[in-house]
Amino acid sequence: xxxxxxxxxxKHFGGLHVTNAVNxxxxxxxxxxxxxxxxxxxxxxxxxxxxxxxxxxxxxLFAGENITALKSFARIHRGLxxxxxxxxxxxxxxxxxNLEIALQSRHRGAELESEIDRxxxxxxxxxEQKQTAGNLSHGxxxxxxxxxxxxxxxxLLLLDEPTAGMSPEETHMTGEMxxxxxADGMTVLAIEHDMAFVRQVAxxxxxxxxxxxxxxxxxxxxVADERVAAIYLGQAHA
Amino acid sequence: MTGFLSLLRRLxxxxxxxxxxxxxxxxxxxxxxxxxxxxxxxxxxxGNTVYFFVWVFIALSLCVIWGYGGSxxxxxxxxxxxxxxxxGVLTLNFGSAYGFTLVALVLAVGIAALFAVxxxxxxxxxxxxxxxxxxxxxxxxxxLERFMAQTAGPxxxxxxxxxxxxxxxxxxxxxxxxxxGESIVLFADVGLYYFVLGLLVFVYLALRILMNSSFxxxxxxxxxxxxxxxxxxxxxxxxxxxxxxxxxALAGVSGVLYTAWGQYITPSSMGMTAAALPxxxxxxxxxxxxxxxxVGTLVVLAAFQALTIYGSQYALVFMGVLLVLTxxxxxxxxxxxxxxxxxxxxxxxxxxxx
Numbered sequence: 146x147x148x149x150x151x152x153x154x155x156k157h158f159g160g161l162h163v164t165n166a167v168n169x170x171x172x173x174x175x176x177x178x179x180x181x182x183x184x185x186x187x188x189x190x191x192x193x194x195x196x197x198x199x200x201x202x203x204x205x206l207f208a209g210e211n212i213t214a215l216k217s218f219a220r221i222h223r224g225l226x227x228x229x230x231x232x233x234x235x236x237x238x239x240x241x242x243n244l245e246i247a248l249q250s251r252h253r254g255a256e257l258e259s260e261i262d263r264x265x266x267x268x269x270x271x272x273e274q275k276q277t278a279g280n281l282s283h284g285x286x287x288x289x290x291x292x293x294x295x296x297x298x299x300x301l302l303l304l305d306e307p308t309a310g311m312s313p314e315e316t317h318m319t320g321e322m323x324x325x326x327x328a329d330g331m332t333v334l335a336i337e338h339d340m341a342f343v344r345q346v347a348x349x350x351x352x353x354x355x356x357x358x359x360x361x362x363x364x365x366x367x368v369a370d371e372r373v374a375a376i377y378l379g380q381a382h383a
Numbered sequence: 384m385t386g387f388l389s390l391l392r393r394l395x396x397x398x399x400x401x402x403x404x405x406x407x408x409x410x411x412x413x414x415x416x417x418x419x420x421x422x423x424x425x426x427x428x429x430g431n432t433v434y435f436f437v438w439v440f441i442a443l444s445l446c447v448i449w450g451y452g453g454s455x456x457x458x459x460x461x462x463x464x465x466x467x468x469x470x471g472v473l474t475l476n477f478g479s480a481y482g483f484t485l486v487a488l489v490l491a492v493g494i495a496a497l498f499a500v501x502x503x504x505x506x507x508x509x510x511x512x513x514x515x516x517x518x519x520x521x522x523x524x525x526x527l528e529r530f531m532a533q534t535a536g537p538x539x540x541x542x543x544x545x546x547x548x549x550x551x552x553x554x555x556x557x558x559x560x561x562x563x564g565e566s567i568v569l570f571a572d573v574g575l576y577y578f579v580l581g582l583l584v585f586v587y588l589a590l591r592i593l594m595n596s597s598f599x600x601x602x603x604x605x606x607x608x609x610x611x612x613x614x615x616x617x618x619x620x621x622x623x624x625x626x627x628x629x630x631x632a633l634a635g636v637s638g639v640l641y642t643a644w645g646q647y648i649t650p651s652s653m654g655m656t657a658a659a660l661p662x663x664x665x666x667x668x669x670x671x672x673x674x675x676x677x678v679g680t681l682v683v684l685a686a687f688q689a690l691t692i693y694g695s696q697y698a699l700v701f702m703g704v705l706l707v708l709t710x711x712x713x714x715x716x717x718x719x720x721x722x723x724x725x726x727x728x729x730x731x732x733x734x735x736x737x
Contacts, residue, residue: 221615234608239397249597290611297615
């Protein structure tokens with residue numbers, strides 16, 4: 146059974162069709178990258194999957210269950226988790242407290258403290274744990290939020306531009322982080338513009354264009370596809 | 384036993400300023416002074432001090448909802464009024480025998496909380512937030528004020544309690560503790576002082592524990608970033624509603640104590656001025672910290688009363704100026720700013736000593 150299945154998903158704001166009959170299937174255990182020019186509807190698709198937007202028509206199935214009508218928090222309980230495009234950390238609270246809030250519903254007492262320590266080590270943020278999250282560098286905020294997202298032990302992790310604003314080294318480290326998580330069985334769907342990252346991690350790539358699935362395949366197939374190159378240069382609908 | 388100990392450990396934490404021996408030593412000294420104070424003062428002055436204490440509960444209610452929860456409620460006075468009138472109606476009908484005034488206290492606070500459940504449900508489950516929440520709550524309190532102001536006629540009564548329009552309700556019995564032999568009537572002097580002081584210490588410590596618990600964590604998380612909090616699996620509407628109801632109950636405690644203190648309540652207790660003043664106390668003290676709120680409220684109230692001697696209009700203008708200055712100089716509150724400065728100083732001192 147596929148882990149996530151989007152069936153004929155439509156969302157329009159007024160006359161603007163942001164997603165148009167999108168069909169997408171994710172198999173358990175894969176790293177899938179979603180690419181496409183600005184305004185292709187990638188982030189909207191994430192918001193539909195998370196329940197922040199509701200589709201005009203179509204269905205969302207998660208592990209075989211229809212979750213189209215569920216509230217966001219209930220979808221998280223089913224095993225979804227997300228890192229937003231703009232880092233969504235609790236800026237006024239310490240790094241440690243950020244992780245505590247993410248972990249406290251699964252762990253208590255001494256176990257909670259050791260889980261926080263383990264996660265801090267995984268993220269390389271041990272020395273920053275008392276720092277206010279708002280004072281972290283952009284890349285560190287991204288990692289902290291990834292840490293919060295994975296602390297829920299999700300079956301499907303959604304990453305919206307996980308490497309935005311990162312140096313090439315940081316991007317590569319993030320890629321390795323994602324691969325380690327995937328090796329532990331986590332399915333990942335990532336929106337990304339950084340092609341180095343996509344090449345590093347993606348097992349399958351979907352190209353979204355004008356709210357529709359434009360192409361799908363391995364990274365080699367996508368790179369070789371002349372039509373894909375064309376839409377990035379703005380010639381597709383000419 | 385271990386459960387109790389883990390509760391005590393929550394007295395300190397990231398959500399409350401003040402920790403360690405220094406803080407609790409100071410807390411003990413302040414408490415001892417407060418306990419001894421009536422011995423060195425006269426009944427009238429003590430009664431006046433109780434009046435200050437009475438307002439601290441509504442300030443704490445705003446601290447919880449606004450400072451910790453991030454939702455600015457402009458209408459805490461609605462719950463203050465509902466509980467105050469509730470206490471009046473209940474005790475005027477059923478008297479004060481057999482400790483009924485204490486039952487009335489609980490019931491009146493319960494009525495205010497119930498009203499908050501209803502109002503809060505529509506606001507939070509209807510996703511009203513930010514400035515709109517302030518507008519709705521302000522509208523509610525002003526509406527209640529208007530409504531109560533037009534209940535002057537004899538047809539406006541609940542049982543034997545006349546509502547009395549703008550003149551307000553009066554002559555309800557003070558809080559009375561049943562005691563073998565003779566009941567203890569808590570008139571607005573030493574007796575009521577100890578009762579309110581005890582309640583205040585209890586509420587303050589209980590809120591410290593609550594705010595440093597996992598519940599408190601979620602509350603501040605919602606203040607910092609509601610979307611992120613929801614995407615960690617928290618039903619934020621439920622948390623916001625519970626916080627709102629706790630706050631309403633605290634405002635209700637203020638309302639009952641105020642009514643029992645002066646044996647008197649009027650619609651203007653829910654009016655514009657009444658609604659705005661707690662905001663100023665809490666903002667000036669430091670809305671995101673319980674201790675700063677308590678200290679700030681008491682200091683501002685004392686200053687306000689001292690100024691009123693020279694004319695109440697000037698005192699109100701001064702309050703406005705104070706609010707503007709706070710926003711400009713120390714947006715997080717003057718008392719909180721001062722305490723953080725003290726904390727940094729102490730840290731530097733211990734560093735040098737070490």
